[in-house]
Amino acid sequence: MGQEENPPSNGVTVQINQNPSRRLPDFLQSVNLKYVKLGYHYLITHLLTLLLIPLMVGIxxxxxxxxPQDIWQLxxxxxxxxxxxxxxxxxLVFGCTVYVMSRPRPLYLVDYSxxxxxxxxxxxxxRFMEHSKLSGNFDDSALEFQRKILERSGLGENTYVPSAMHYLPPRPSMAAAREEAEQVMYGALDNLFHKTGLxxxxxxxLVVNCxxxxxxxxLSAMIVNKYKLRGNIRSFNLGGxxxxxxxxxxxxxxxxxQVHRNTYAVVVSTENITQNWYFGNKKSMLIPNCLFRVGGSAVLLSNKSSDRRRAKYKLVHVVRTHKGADDKAFHCVYQEQDETGRLGVSLSxxxxxIAGGALKTNITTLGPLVLxxxxxxxxxxxxxxxxxxxxxxxxxxPDFKLAFEHxxxxxxxxxxIDELEKNLQLLPIHVEASRMTLHRFGNTSSSSIWYELGYIEAKGRMRKGNRIWQxxxxSGFKCNSAVWQALRTVKPSSESPWAECIDQYPVKLMFD
Structure with a gap:
Protein backbone atom coordinates (compact mmCIF):
# COMPACT_ATOMS: atom_id res chain seq x y z
CA MET A 1 0.00 0.00 0.00
CA GLY A 2 1.36 3.35 -0.98
CA GLN A 3 2.14 6.25 1.29
CA GLU A 4 -0.11 9.33 1.36
CA GLU A 5 1.13 12.88 1.53
CA ASN A 6 -0.41 14.80 4.43
CA PRO A 7 -1.46 18.34 3.51
CA PRO A 8 0.30 21.14 5.42
CA SER A 9 -1.50 22.15 8.60
CA ASN A 10 -2.65 25.72 9.44
CA GLY A 11 -2.02 26.84 5.85
CA VAL A 12 1.76 26.85 6.32
CA THR A 13 3.67 25.81 3.20
CA VAL A 14 6.58 23.49 3.82
CA GLN A 15 9.28 23.23 1.15
CA ILE A 16 11.29 20.04 1.00
CA ASN A 17 14.58 19.97 -0.88
CA GLN A 18 15.12 16.69 -2.68
CA ASN A 19 18.45 15.26 -3.77
CA PRO A 20 18.60 15.80 -7.53
CA SER A 21 20.91 12.82 -8.04
CA ARG A 22 19.29 9.81 -9.62
CA ARG A 23 19.15 6.61 -7.56
CA LEU A 24 18.02 3.09 -8.33
CA PRO A 25 14.56 2.42 -6.89
CA ASP A 26 14.29 0.34 -3.75
CA PHE A 27 12.01 -2.46 -4.92
CA LEU A 28 11.33 -3.64 -1.38
CA GLN A 29 9.65 -0.29 -0.75
CA SER A 30 8.24 0.52 -4.18
CA VAL A 31 6.73 -2.89 -4.94
CA ASN A 32 4.07 -4.40 -2.76
CA LEU A 33 5.39 -7.92 -2.32
CA LYS A 34 1.95 -9.37 -1.62
CA TYR A 35 1.12 -8.89 -5.31
CA VAL A 36 4.28 -10.74 -6.30
CA LYS A 37 3.22 -13.59 -4.03
CA LEU A 38 -0.30 -13.49 -5.49
CA GLY A 39 1.08 -13.71 -9.02
CA TYR A 40 3.27 -16.64 -8.00
CA HIS A 41 0.21 -18.30 -6.47
CA TYR A 42 -1.80 -17.96 -9.70
CA LEU A 43 1.12 -19.22 -11.81
CA ILE A 44 1.64 -22.37 -9.74
CA THR A 45 -2.08 -23.05 -9.29
CA HIS A 46 -2.74 -22.92 -13.03
CA LEU A 47 0.57 -24.50 -14.07
CA LEU A 48 -1.09 -27.74 -15.21
CA THR A 49 -3.58 -25.80 -17.32
CA LEU A 50 -0.80 -23.73 -18.85
CA LEU A 51 1.10 -26.90 -19.77
CA LEU A 52 -1.97 -28.67 -21.20
CA ILE A 53 -3.02 -25.78 -23.45
CA PRO A 54 0.01 -26.10 -25.83
CA LEU A 55 -0.44 -29.88 -25.86
CA MET A 56 -4.12 -29.62 -26.81
CA VAL A 57 -3.33 -27.01 -29.46
CA GLY A 58 -0.68 -29.32 -30.93
CA ILE A 59 -3.12 -32.25 -31.06
CA PRO A 68 -9.47 -38.58 -45.62
CA GLN A 69 -6.76 -41.07 -46.63
CA ASP A 70 -5.04 -40.70 -43.22
CA ILE A 71 -8.35 -41.23 -41.41
CA TRP A 72 -9.04 -44.37 -43.51
CA GLN A 73 -5.60 -45.79 -42.66
CA LEU A 74 -6.27 -45.16 -38.93
CA LEU A 92 -11.86 -48.27 -19.19
CA VAL A 93 -15.50 -49.14 -18.48
CA PHE A 94 -14.51 -51.27 -15.47
CA GLY A 95 -12.32 -48.50 -14.06
CA CYS A 96 -15.05 -45.89 -14.49
CA THR A 97 -17.59 -48.19 -12.82
CA VAL A 98 -15.33 -48.84 -9.83
CA TYR A 99 -14.63 -45.12 -9.48
CA VAL A 100 -18.31 -44.15 -9.58
CA MET A 101 -19.31 -46.85 -7.07
CA SER A 102 -16.44 -46.30 -4.63
CA ARG A 103 -16.22 -42.51 -4.55
CA PRO A 104 -17.67 -40.84 -1.44
CA ARG A 105 -21.23 -39.66 -1.74
CA PRO A 106 -21.53 -35.88 -1.62
CA LEU A 107 -22.92 -34.59 1.67
CA TYR A 108 -25.17 -31.54 1.55
CA LEU A 109 -26.05 -29.13 4.32
CA VAL A 110 -29.63 -28.28 3.43
CA ASP A 111 -30.08 -25.71 6.20
CA TYR A 112 -29.46 -25.14 9.89
CA SER A 113 -31.01 -23.29 12.81
CA ARG A 127 -27.13 -8.42 37.14
CA PHE A 128 -24.59 -11.22 36.88
CA MET A 129 -22.46 -9.75 39.65
CA GLU A 130 -25.47 -8.89 41.81
CA HIS A 131 -26.80 -12.46 41.68
CA SER A 132 -23.35 -13.88 42.33
CA LYS A 133 -23.03 -11.71 45.43
CA LEU A 134 -26.56 -12.32 46.75
CA SER A 135 -26.27 -16.10 46.28
CA GLY A 136 -23.79 -16.16 49.18
CA ASN A 137 -21.62 -18.82 47.51
CA PHE A 138 -18.61 -16.65 46.67
CA ASP A 139 -16.13 -14.75 48.83
CA ASP A 140 -14.90 -11.25 47.97
CA SER A 141 -11.83 -12.52 46.13
CA ALA A 142 -13.92 -14.83 43.93
CA LEU A 143 -16.40 -12.05 43.18
CA GLU A 144 -13.64 -9.65 42.16
CA PHE A 145 -12.04 -12.34 40.00
CA GLN A 146 -15.34 -12.98 38.19
CA ARG A 147 -15.83 -9.25 37.63
CA LYS A 148 -12.40 -8.90 36.00
CA ILE A 149 -12.87 -11.99 33.84
CA LEU A 150 -16.30 -10.80 32.74
CA GLU A 151 -15.08 -7.34 31.77
CA ARG A 152 -12.18 -8.72 29.72
CA SER A 153 -13.98 -11.76 28.30
CA GLY A 154 -15.37 -10.18 25.15
CA LEU A 155 -18.97 -10.94 26.18
CA GLY A 156 -21.57 -8.21 25.76
CA GLU A 157 -24.49 -7.12 27.92
CA ASN A 158 -27.11 -9.26 26.15
CA THR A 159 -26.08 -12.88 26.66
CA TYR A 160 -28.36 -15.50 28.22
CA VAL A 161 -28.24 -17.79 31.25
CA PRO A 162 -30.85 -20.49 32.05
CA SER A 163 -33.91 -19.63 34.11
CA ALA A 164 -32.65 -21.66 37.09
CA MET A 165 -29.79 -19.17 37.50
CA HIS A 166 -32.17 -16.19 37.65
CA TYR A 167 -33.62 -17.35 40.98
CA LEU A 168 -32.23 -16.47 44.39
CA PRO A 169 -30.97 -18.86 45.48
CA PRO A 170 -30.37 -20.64 42.14
CA ARG A 171 -32.32 -23.85 41.49
CA PRO A 172 -29.99 -26.26 39.64
CA SER A 173 -32.34 -29.25 39.82
CA MET A 174 -32.62 -32.15 37.38
CA ALA A 175 -36.05 -30.87 36.32
CA ALA A 176 -34.61 -27.42 35.59
CA ALA A 177 -31.74 -28.94 33.59
CA ARG A 178 -34.21 -30.97 31.52
CA GLU A 179 -36.26 -27.84 30.96
CA GLU A 180 -33.21 -25.97 29.66
CA ALA A 181 -32.31 -28.83 27.32
CA GLU A 182 -35.87 -29.04 26.00
CA GLN A 183 -36.13 -25.30 25.37
CA VAL A 184 -32.87 -25.18 23.43
CA MET A 185 -33.18 -28.39 21.41
CA TYR A 186 -36.88 -28.10 20.60
CA GLY A 187 -36.52 -24.40 19.80
CA ALA A 188 -33.75 -25.06 17.28
CA LEU A 189 -35.53 -28.08 15.78
CA ASP A 190 -38.91 -26.35 15.44
CA ASN A 191 -37.26 -23.54 13.51
CA LEU A 192 -35.32 -26.02 11.34
CA PHE A 193 -38.48 -27.95 10.43
CA HIS A 194 -40.25 -24.68 9.63
CA LYS A 195 -37.42 -23.41 7.39
CA THR A 196 -36.91 -26.64 5.45
CA GLY A 197 -40.41 -28.11 5.38
CA LEU A 198 -38.93 -31.36 6.65
CA LEU A 206 -30.17 -38.34 14.63
CA VAL A 207 -26.95 -37.28 16.38
CA VAL A 208 -27.06 -35.20 19.57
CA ASN A 209 -24.01 -33.87 21.40
CA CYS A 210 -23.99 -32.33 24.86
CA LEU A 219 -31.27 -36.27 25.03
CA SER A 220 -31.62 -38.04 21.68
CA ALA A 221 -34.41 -40.17 23.17
CA MET A 222 -36.14 -36.99 24.36
CA ILE A 223 -36.16 -35.73 20.76
CA VAL A 224 -37.46 -39.04 19.44
CA ASN A 225 -40.28 -38.90 21.99
CA LYS A 226 -41.12 -35.23 21.37
CA TYR A 227 -41.36 -35.47 17.58
CA LYS A 228 -42.51 -39.12 17.40
CA LEU A 229 -39.66 -40.10 15.10
CA ARG A 230 -39.84 -43.41 13.30
CA GLY A 231 -38.96 -46.64 15.07
CA ASN A 232 -35.97 -47.58 12.91
CA ILE A 233 -34.19 -44.26 13.34
CA ARG A 234 -30.45 -44.50 14.01
CA SER A 235 -29.92 -42.22 17.01
CA PHE A 236 -26.69 -41.37 18.82
CA ASN A 237 -25.95 -39.33 21.95
CA LEU A 238 -22.40 -37.97 22.34
CA GLY A 239 -21.32 -36.83 25.81
CA GLY A 240 -18.20 -35.48 27.48
CA GLN A 258 -22.00 -42.85 3.25
CA VAL A 259 -23.65 -46.16 4.14
CA HIS A 260 -27.36 -45.33 4.11
CA ARG A 261 -28.64 -44.06 0.78
CA ASN A 262 -31.23 -41.31 0.29
CA THR A 263 -31.31 -40.38 3.96
CA TYR A 264 -31.68 -37.24 6.05
CA ALA A 265 -29.54 -36.73 9.14
CA VAL A 266 -30.12 -34.14 11.85
CA VAL A 267 -27.27 -33.03 14.14
CA VAL A 268 -28.21 -31.21 17.35
CA SER A 269 -25.41 -29.46 19.27
CA THR A 270 -25.93 -27.89 22.68
CA GLU A 271 -24.57 -27.53 26.20
CA ASN A 272 -26.39 -27.46 29.53
CA ILE A 273 -25.50 -24.86 32.13
CA THR A 274 -28.12 -25.44 34.84
CA GLN A 275 -26.39 -28.28 36.67
CA ASN A 276 -22.86 -27.23 35.75
CA TRP A 277 -22.64 -23.81 37.37
CA TYR A 278 -19.78 -23.70 39.84
CA PHE A 279 -20.64 -22.41 43.35
CA GLY A 280 -17.14 -22.33 44.86
CA ASN A 281 -14.11 -20.07 45.12
CA LYS A 282 -11.44 -21.90 43.10
CA LYS A 283 -10.44 -19.41 40.42
CA SER A 284 -9.60 -21.90 37.68
CA MET A 285 -13.13 -23.28 38.01
CA LEU A 286 -14.85 -19.87 38.04
CA ILE A 287 -13.92 -18.99 34.45
CA PRO A 288 -16.65 -21.15 32.82
CA ASN A 289 -19.29 -19.26 34.85
CA CYS A 290 -18.18 -16.06 33.14
CA LEU A 291 -17.97 -17.44 29.59
CA PHE A 292 -20.59 -20.12 28.96
CA ARG A 293 -24.10 -19.09 27.96
CA VAL A 294 -27.31 -20.68 26.67
CA GLY A 295 -27.35 -21.72 23.01
CA GLY A 296 -27.78 -24.60 20.60
CA SER A 297 -28.07 -25.51 16.93
CA ALA A 298 -29.76 -28.03 14.67
CA VAL A 299 -28.28 -28.96 11.27
CA LEU A 300 -30.01 -30.85 8.45
CA LEU A 301 -27.72 -33.00 6.29
CA SER A 302 -28.65 -35.01 3.22
CA ASN A 303 -27.01 -37.38 0.73
CA LYS A 304 -29.87 -37.08 -1.77
CA SER A 305 -28.74 -35.73 -5.14
CA SER A 306 -32.10 -33.98 -5.49
CA ASP A 307 -31.26 -31.79 -2.47
CA ARG A 308 -28.26 -30.18 -4.15
CA ARG A 309 -30.47 -27.48 -5.67
CA ARG A 310 -31.80 -26.21 -2.37
CA ALA A 311 -28.79 -27.01 -0.16
CA LYS A 312 -26.65 -24.17 1.15
CA TYR A 313 -23.33 -25.97 1.50
CA LYS A 314 -21.42 -29.11 0.60
CA LEU A 315 -19.09 -30.80 3.09
CA VAL A 316 -15.57 -30.98 1.68
CA HIS A 317 -13.34 -32.19 4.53
CA VAL A 318 -13.41 -33.10 8.21
CA VAL A 319 -10.06 -33.34 10.03
CA ARG A 320 -9.94 -34.44 13.67
CA THR A 321 -6.98 -34.21 16.05
CA HIS A 322 -6.87 -35.83 19.51
CA LYS A 323 -4.05 -35.03 21.96
CA GLY A 324 -5.44 -37.14 24.81
CA ALA A 325 -2.34 -39.34 24.96
CA ASP A 326 -0.52 -36.42 26.58
CA ASP A 327 -1.33 -36.05 30.30
CA LYS A 328 -1.19 -32.25 30.29
CA ALA A 329 -3.53 -32.07 27.33
CA PHE A 330 -5.87 -34.60 28.92
CA HIS A 331 -6.17 -32.61 32.17
CA CYS A 332 -6.21 -29.04 30.80
CA VAL A 333 -10.03 -28.98 30.72
CA TYR A 334 -11.14 -31.24 33.55
CA GLN A 335 -14.38 -31.75 35.45
CA GLU A 336 -13.67 -32.29 39.14
CA GLN A 337 -14.59 -31.36 42.69
CA ASP A 338 -12.78 -28.63 44.59
CA GLU A 339 -11.49 -28.91 48.18
CA THR A 340 -15.02 -28.35 49.53
CA GLY A 341 -16.58 -31.00 47.30
CA ARG A 342 -18.22 -28.59 44.86
CA LEU A 343 -18.32 -29.77 41.25
CA GLY A 344 -17.05 -27.70 38.35
CA VAL A 345 -14.84 -27.60 35.27
CA SER A 346 -11.23 -26.52 35.80
CA LEU A 347 -9.27 -24.74 33.07
CA SER A 348 -5.49 -25.17 33.18
CA ILE A 354 -1.97 -27.00 24.39
CA ALA A 355 -4.59 -25.56 22.05
CA GLY A 356 -1.78 -24.14 19.91
CA GLY A 357 -0.10 -27.54 19.67
CA ALA A 358 -3.37 -29.24 18.75
CA LEU A 359 -4.05 -26.60 16.11
CA LYS A 360 -0.58 -27.08 14.63
CA THR A 361 -1.16 -30.82 14.31
CA ASN A 362 -4.60 -30.28 12.82
CA ILE A 363 -3.53 -27.79 10.16
CA THR A 364 -0.54 -29.97 9.25
CA THR A 365 -3.09 -32.58 8.17
CA LEU A 366 -5.59 -30.11 6.74
CA GLY A 367 -3.07 -27.99 4.82
CA PRO A 368 -2.29 -30.43 1.98
CA LEU A 369 -6.03 -30.96 1.46
CA VAL A 370 -6.97 -27.30 1.04
CA LEU A 371 -3.92 -25.13 0.38
CA PRO A 398 0.97 -21.05 5.05
CA ASP A 399 -1.48 -18.36 4.01
CA PHE A 400 -4.85 -19.96 4.73
CA LYS A 401 -6.55 -16.84 3.37
CA LEU A 402 -5.79 -18.30 -0.08
CA ALA A 403 -7.72 -21.46 0.84
CA PHE A 404 -10.77 -19.96 2.60
CA GLU A 405 -12.97 -16.90 2.28
CA HIS A 406 -14.56 -17.28 5.72
CA ILE A 417 -9.62 -15.78 19.00
CA ASP A 418 -6.64 -13.45 19.52
CA GLU A 419 -4.15 -16.31 19.30
CA LEU A 420 -5.62 -17.77 16.13
CA GLU A 421 -5.81 -14.36 14.49
CA LYS A 422 -2.12 -13.85 15.27
CA ASN A 423 -0.81 -17.33 14.47
CA LEU A 424 -2.77 -17.75 11.23
CA GLN A 425 -2.03 -14.14 10.21
CA LEU A 426 -5.71 -13.36 9.70
CA LEU A 427 -7.25 -9.96 9.16
CA PRO A 428 -9.81 -8.45 11.58
CA ILE A 429 -12.65 -9.19 9.16
CA HIS A 430 -11.75 -12.90 9.21
CA VAL A 431 -12.31 -13.13 12.98
CA GLU A 432 -15.20 -10.67 13.08
CA ALA A 433 -17.84 -13.41 13.12
CA SER A 434 -16.15 -15.11 16.07
CA ARG A 435 -15.71 -11.92 18.09
CA MET A 436 -19.26 -10.72 17.48
CA THR A 437 -20.73 -14.14 18.31
CA LEU A 438 -18.83 -14.13 21.59
CA HIS A 439 -20.08 -10.61 22.27
CA ARG A 440 -23.74 -11.28 21.43
CA PHE A 441 -24.27 -14.87 22.59
CA GLY A 442 -21.21 -15.77 24.69
CA ASN A 443 -19.54 -19.17 24.54
CA THR A 444 -22.34 -21.48 23.43
CA SER A 445 -19.92 -24.42 23.30
CA SER A 446 -20.17 -26.71 20.26
CA SER A 447 -22.90 -24.62 18.61
CA SER A 448 -20.83 -21.41 18.47
CA ILE A 449 -19.46 -22.16 14.98
CA TRP A 450 -23.04 -22.17 13.66
CA TYR A 451 -23.87 -18.80 15.21
CA GLU A 452 -20.73 -17.52 13.48
CA LEU A 453 -21.82 -18.92 10.13
CA GLY A 454 -25.19 -17.25 10.74
CA TYR A 455 -23.41 -13.93 11.31
CA ILE A 456 -21.60 -14.18 7.97
CA GLU A 457 -24.88 -14.95 6.20
CA ALA A 458 -26.73 -12.15 8.00
CA LYS A 459 -24.08 -9.71 6.78
CA GLY A 460 -24.73 -10.86 3.20
CA ARG A 461 -21.13 -11.99 2.68
CA MET A 462 -21.70 -15.60 1.61
CA ARG A 463 -21.27 -16.06 -2.13
CA LYS A 464 -21.53 -19.14 -4.31
CA GLY A 465 -18.26 -21.05 -4.29
CA ASN A 466 -17.00 -19.49 -1.04
CA ARG A 467 -15.08 -21.85 1.24
CA ILE A 468 -15.63 -21.92 5.00
CA TRP A 469 -13.31 -23.24 7.70
CA GLN A 470 -14.93 -24.17 11.00
CA SER A 475 -11.65 -31.16 26.22
CA GLY A 476 -9.59 -34.26 25.72
CA PHE A 477 -7.78 -32.28 24.22
CA LYS A 478 -9.19 -32.05 20.71
CA CYS A 479 -8.96 -29.72 17.73
CA ASN A 480 -11.38 -30.44 14.89
CA SER A 481 -11.91 -28.79 11.52
CA ALA A 482 -14.77 -28.88 9.03
CA VAL A 483 -14.50 -27.40 5.55
CA TRP A 484 -17.63 -26.41 3.61
CA GLN A 485 -18.25 -24.89 0.21
CA ALA A 486 -21.23 -22.66 -0.56
CA LEU A 487 -23.41 -24.08 -3.33
CA ARG A 488 -25.26 -20.80 -3.79
CA THR A 489 -25.25 -17.20 -2.68
CA VAL A 490 -26.97 -17.16 0.71
CA LYS A 491 -29.30 -14.26 1.42
CA PRO A 492 -29.89 -12.97 4.97
CA SER A 493 -32.81 -14.73 6.66
CA SER A 494 -35.47 -13.14 8.83
CA GLU A 495 -35.41 -16.30 10.96
CA SER A 496 -31.76 -15.91 11.90
CA PRO A 497 -30.94 -15.18 15.56
CA TRP A 498 -29.01 -12.19 14.18
CA ALA A 499 -31.94 -10.73 12.24
CA GLU A 500 -32.98 -8.14 14.83
CA CYS A 501 -29.50 -6.94 15.80
CA ILE A 502 -27.21 -7.45 12.80
CA ASP A 503 -27.28 -3.75 11.89
CA GLN A 504 -25.67 -2.96 15.26
CA TYR A 505 -22.64 -5.11 14.42
CA PRO A 506 -19.70 -5.12 14.32
CA VAL A 507 -19.22 -3.26 17.59
CA LYS A 508 -15.91 -1.86 18.74
CA LEU A 509 -14.54 -3.81 21.68
CA MET A 510 -12.45 -2.03 24.28
CA PHE A 511 -10.28 -3.89 26.80
CA ASP A 512 -7.82 -2.83 29.47
Missing part, protein backbone atom coordinates in the same frame (compact mmCIF):
# COMPACT_ATOMS: atom_id res chain seq x y z
CA UNK A 60 -5.79 -30.11 -32.75
CA UNK A 61 -3.26 -28.87 -35.31
CA UNK A 62 -2.24 -32.46 -36.15
CA UNK A 63 -5.89 -33.55 -36.47
CA UNK A 64 -6.54 -30.59 -38.75
CA UNK A 65 -3.74 -31.70 -41.07
CA UNK A 66 -5.19 -35.19 -41.54
CA UNK A 67 -6.80 -35.90 -44.92
CA UNK A 75 -9.59 -47.03 -39.19
CA UNK A 76 -7.94 -50.04 -40.89
CA UNK A 77 -5.27 -50.06 -38.17
CA UNK A 78 -7.95 -50.22 -35.46
CA UNK A 79 -9.75 -53.07 -37.28
CA UNK A 80 -6.61 -55.22 -37.26
CA UNK A 81 -6.18 -54.51 -33.53
CA UNK A 82 -9.81 -55.09 -32.56
CA UNK A 83 -8.93 -57.32 -29.59
CA UNK A 84 -6.65 -54.66 -28.12
CA UNK A 85 -9.34 -52.02 -28.59
CA UNK A 86 -11.97 -54.19 -26.89
CA UNK A 87 -9.67 -55.03 -23.96
CA UNK A 88 -8.77 -51.37 -23.45
CA UNK A 89 -12.44 -50.39 -23.66
CA UNK A 90 -13.39 -53.06 -21.12
CA UNK A 91 -10.71 -51.86 -18.70
CA UNK A 114 -29.55 -21.55 15.86
CA UNK A 115 -31.65 -21.14 18.99
CA UNK A 116 -32.37 -17.64 20.21
CA UNK A 117 -33.38 -17.63 23.91
CA UNK A 118 -36.23 -15.40 25.15
CA UNK A 119 -35.50 -11.89 26.38
CA UNK A 120 -36.35 -12.92 29.95
CA UNK A 121 -33.11 -14.93 30.13
CA UNK A 122 -30.82 -12.01 29.31
CA UNK A 123 -28.21 -11.08 31.87
CA UNK A 124 -25.91 -8.05 31.85
CA UNK A 125 -22.72 -7.53 33.86
CA UNK A 126 -24.47 -5.77 36.72
CA UNK A 199 -41.29 -33.77 8.38
CA UNK A 200 -39.88 -35.41 11.53
CA UNK A 201 -40.79 -38.84 10.14
CA UNK A 202 -38.36 -38.25 7.26
CA UNK A 203 -35.33 -38.20 9.56
CA UNK A 204 -33.27 -41.38 9.27
CA UNK A 205 -30.28 -40.43 11.45
CA UNK A 211 -20.87 -32.57 26.97
CA UNK A 212 -21.95 -32.13 30.59
CA UNK A 213 -25.61 -33.17 30.82
CA UNK A 214 -26.40 -36.79 30.05
CA UNK A 215 -29.68 -37.88 31.66
CA UNK A 216 -31.52 -41.15 31.24
CA UNK A 217 -33.39 -41.43 28.90
CA UNK A 218 -30.86 -39.62 26.75
CA UNK A 241 -16.51 -34.44 24.22
CA UNK A 242 -16.35 -30.70 24.89
CA UNK A 243 -16.79 -27.71 22.64
CA UNK A 244 -15.46 -29.51 19.55
CA UNK A 245 -18.17 -32.17 19.67
CA UNK A 246 -20.25 -30.40 17.02
CA UNK A 247 -17.67 -31.21 14.33
CA UNK A 248 -17.39 -34.76 15.69
CA UNK A 249 -21.16 -35.13 15.37
CA UNK A 250 -20.99 -33.88 11.77
CA UNK A 251 -18.23 -36.42 11.06
CA UNK A 252 -20.30 -39.25 12.53
CA UNK A 253 -23.33 -38.23 10.48
CA UNK A 254 -21.13 -38.05 7.38
CA UNK A 255 -19.90 -41.63 7.87
CA UNK A 256 -23.44 -42.89 8.42
CA UNK A 257 -24.70 -41.11 5.30
CA UNK A 349 -2.99 -22.33 32.70
CA UNK A 350 -1.45 -24.44 29.93
CA UNK A 351 -4.68 -24.36 27.93
CA UNK A 352 -3.55 -21.87 25.27
CA UNK A 353 -0.22 -23.64 24.69
CA UNK A 372 -2.99 -24.19 -3.19
CA UNK A 373 0.12 -25.88 -4.54
CA UNK A 374 2.04 -22.60 -4.35
CA UNK A 375 1.70 -22.48 -0.56
CA UNK A 376 2.61 -26.14 -0.22
CA UNK A 377 5.79 -25.65 -2.25
CA UNK A 378 6.81 -22.65 -0.16
CA UNK A 379 6.20 -24.58 3.04
CA UNK A 380 8.16 -27.60 1.77
CA UNK A 381 11.07 -25.46 0.55
CA UNK A 382 11.32 -23.71 3.92
CA UNK A 383 11.20 -27.03 5.74
CA UNK A 384 13.99 -28.48 3.59
CA UNK A 385 16.12 -25.36 4.09
CA UNK A 386 15.72 -25.54 7.87
CA UNK A 387 16.07 -29.30 8.36
CA UNK A 388 18.60 -30.35 5.71
CA UNK A 389 20.71 -27.22 5.32
CA UNK A 390 20.33 -25.89 8.89
CA UNK A 391 19.44 -22.46 7.59
CA UNK A 392 18.35 -20.07 10.33
CA UNK A 393 15.07 -18.93 8.84
CA UNK A 394 11.63 -18.72 10.39
CA UNK A 395 9.19 -21.57 9.69
CA UNK A 396 6.88 -20.62 6.84
CA UNK A 397 3.28 -20.16 7.95
CA UNK A 407 -13.36 -18.47 9.14
CA UNK A 408 -15.60 -19.72 11.95
CA UNK A 409 -13.30 -20.00 14.97
CA UNK A 410 -14.90 -21.43 18.09
CA UNK A 411 -15.89 -18.50 20.31
CA UNK A 412 -14.35 -20.04 23.41
CA UNK A 413 -12.98 -16.75 24.68
CA UNK A 414 -11.19 -13.61 23.57
CA UNK A 415 -7.74 -15.14 24.12
CA UNK A 416 -8.49 -18.08 21.80
CA UNK A 471 -12.36 -24.68 13.78
CA UNK A 472 -13.37 -26.03 17.20
CA UNK A 473 -11.44 -26.91 20.35
CA UNK A 474 -12.60 -29.18 23.16
Missing amino acids: LVEVGRMN WIHLQFNLVSVLVCSAF CYKPPETLKVNYE KPKDIGI SLFNPTPS MGCSAGVIAIDLAKDLL KDLMA PISEQLLFFATLVARKLFNMKIKPYI FCIHAGGRAV IAFG
